[in-house]
Amino acid sequence: MPTAKRLAARPNGFFAACVAASLIWPHAGEAATTHLSPLAGLGKALFFDKSLSSSGQLACASCHSPANAYAAPRGAGPVMMGGPRMDQQGRRAVPSLRYLQHVPQFTRHLYLSRTDDPEDVGPGGGLMWDGRASTLEDQALVPLLDPREMANRDMHELAGRLQGSAEAARMRALQGNPAQHTAPEDERLADLAAVALARFELEDPSFHPYDSRYDAYLEGTGQLTAQELRGLELFNSPDKGNCAECHPSTPGPGGRPPDFTDYRFAAVGVPRNPALAANERASYFDLGLCGPLRSDLLRESTEYCGMFRTPTLRNTARRAYFFHNARFTTLQDVVRFYVTRDLDPARWYPAHGGRIELYDDLPSVFRQNVDRSDPPFDRRPGQAQALSEVEIADLVAFLKTLDDRS
Helix, strand or coil: CCCHHHHHCCCCCHHHHHHHCCCCCCCCCCCCCCCCCHHHHHHHHHHCCHHHCCCCCCCHHHHCEHHHCCECCCCCCCCCEECCCCCEECCCCCCCCCCCCCCCCCECCCEECCCCCCEECCCECCECCCCCECCHHHHHHHHHHCCCCCCCCCHHHHHHHHHCCCCHHHHHHHHCCHHHCCCCHHHHHHHHHHHHHHHHHHHCHHHCCCCCHHHHHHHCCCCCCHHHHHHHHHHHCCCCCCHHHCCCCCCCHHHCCCCCCCCEEECCCCCCCCCCHHHHCCCCCCCECCCCCCCCCCCCCHHHECEEECCCCCCHHHCCCECCCCCECCHHHHHHHHHHCCCCHHHCCCEECCEECCCCCCCHHHHHHCCCCCCCCCCCCCCCCCCCHHHHHHHHHHHHHHCCCC
């Protein structure tokens, strides 16, 4: 499978040529436009092309629906089905492709400038739930080669599908003279497809519209209701919701609208989801940064095991399933879980032999990695909830203002 490391190791391929030509990333402050470049136009066509999958039934848009903020389509199950016969269940909930343009590359040491002295907050950045894709190009290739998704066996099979696709002529035109490239043709075609898909996500404004009611409120062109304003206060309060600790709600560098994520990783002890086929094996655990889809960090430290990347909260109210394992189906229960996880664990976790199994979706050796210090996770049995039911309703009302209007 092509990874960031593998792509970076191909300095003479088409991918590198695109980098040199500044085709991949927009310049700082570059405005979105409805007119797509030829490369982005190719990416758009590829995004909707089901012929690129081994089943002939799955396109990028099948799992990342434009009608649902480029997340899983409405009516889909907790995870998507794929594979050559469309009978393979994915391992994780489908994340949205919106608002990825500012995600930094994965690093073991992310520094956040909350004060004059930047703070090392540990692993951060990267795309997908475990940060294993460093760039949009890397991310674009992952589902094309994943046996549970579009299921091309290798680059050669993917190249064959690209050559037989309706976009083949456009790809040949954009590829230029093959004699100018030293990389194998299979890699050139795959690289071109990845770059085109990334460019589509960067150029098309539907991937980053910033047109929610909260954006209008920040711009001074819209208002929030009294309940939504109470929810915003709870969201920002370090002693109440404390949501802004990981999902900043204030404008970012240069005054750009907030993306509602700090790109960090966290272990929050989400309960195991029996609806996932992989969980039928009691020995199976999804450890996020420690695997099963990446293994590089497990060799370095076990303190990362169970950590997943903090997603944006934009359009979160549109989702039917929440967290990496799709365990929850309502925003209300997500917030209730946060404020009662350790106060009323029997509400969320199973009991064995009369003992509640806390953080049951992690092996016992890694349960110490779960956050128990940051509010509202700092509450212990006998203490009051950080949020009452009324306040939970207020907070959810605010979260709904983060839905894009488009």
